[in-house]
Amino acid sequence: MELSDWIWQDRLWFPAGLGWANLKDRDGQVFAKGRDLWVIFPIAVCFLIIRQIFERTVAVQLASLLRVREKPRVRAAPNTTLESYFCNASKFPSQSSVEELTKQSACSVRQVQRWFRRRRNQERPSQIKKFREACWRFTFYLLAFIAGLGALIDKPWFYDMEEMWNGFPTLPLLPSQYWYYMIELGFYISLLFSVATDVKRKDFKEQIVHHVATILLISFSWLVNYIRAGTLIMLVHDASDYLLESAKMFNYAGWRKTCNYIFILFAAVFILTRLVILPFWIIHTTWVYPLTLYPPFFGFYFFNGLLFVLQCLHIFWAGLILRMAIKFLPGNVRILNLITIGRFPGQRLNNLLIILLVKCFLVLNSHVKNSNNLVMTECI
Incomplete structure (x- = not known):
């Protein structure tokens, strides 16, 4: 018995005595x-x-009729180091990662945190x-x-x-x-x-x-x-x-x-x-x-x-x-x-x-x- 025949055998999908033959078109039905x-x-x-x-x-x-408005978003300033980390590592850096990024980007801890927050907001629909x-x-x-x-x-x-x-x-x-x-x-x-x-x-x-x-x-x-x-x-x-x-x-x-x-x-x-x-x-x-x-x-x-x-x-x-x-x-x-x-x-x-x-x-x-x-x- 082929696999398809075994999968679609009557006894699996229908009560005893019934099967696919009962679903053939007949008498205009x-x-x-x-x-x-x-x-x-x-x-x-x-x-x-x-x-x-x-x-x-x-x-x-x-949307225009109901006056759906888009909230203004402040875009993150261009920063190659932070952008690379955001895209390749994590959108939510840990505290130790933030401290490491401050050294690489010449930004303060607060500036790095603010940058990631604004960058995440840009991703939101x-x-x-x-x-x-x-x-x-x-x-x-x-x-x-x-x-x-x-x-x-x-x-x-x-x-x-x-x-x-x-x-x-x-x-x-x-x-x-x-x-x-x-x-x-x-x-x-x-x-x-x-x-x-x-x-x-x-x-x-x-x-x-x-x-x-x-x-x-x-x-x-x-x-x-x-x-x-x-x-x-x-x-x-x-x-x-x-x-x-x-x-x-x-x-x-x-x-x-x-x-x-x-x-x-x-x-x-x-x-x-x-x-x-x-x-x-x-x-x-x-x-x-x-x-x-x-x-x-x-x-x-x-x-x-x-x-x-x-x-x-x-x-x-x-x-x-x-x-x-x-x-x-x-x-x-x-x-x-x-x-x-x-x-x-x-x-x-x-x-x-x-x-x-x-x-x-x-x-x-x-x-x-x-x-x-x-x-x-x-x-x-």
């Missing part, structure tokens, strides 16, 4: 195919081109650049959420999530599902292509893991026809992202109160969609309910494993988001102090969220065991 995914790469390139045009036209005009990027993401996420909602609002599995398994895996592909998948995948691929030139975020590594896990999850759900679950997952993700990007836009424009109100709304929607709806409705329906229909198989574990990677990232981000949201609420000083020193009732905020995840895991695991027993009983 079209099913998702792996070769369809090649189109996401030209779509990603198109997104990169559209983004450049959008950021240089629409985003710039909107401008407010306009950050606004343009946020404006582009806001536009896409808002349109994607509206389009996704329009594609799902009349579907039975939008209201009863167990319907996503009705007839699996022979679920015909709808045109709206095809374009929703291809556009979302193309956009996430374009984000990976542009990561080197985008403003680097503090959670850069987590963001990369999120993008990769999302691409794998969406692609895999397409290959094995988990499309109904995939569309719900994408909609849940898009539901809050546009609020975050709009809050960033108003922050860069100096509209602090508007930014604060939108961010609090974003925090509420984020927690509702990603810490309530996703784990207790969608993941429950992809992890627990299928075991009442089929014995577990590798594809089942792989799909839900990717979902749990995303859920761990959501919990990590929820801790950061809640800390920021609390700053905008009355009595925030005392609450923030309690969080900072670890005296928040029970545990630190992040620990509370981690404990919540563990409890969710234990509850779902008990359901899985019960479902396994039910499946084994039926098989016997």
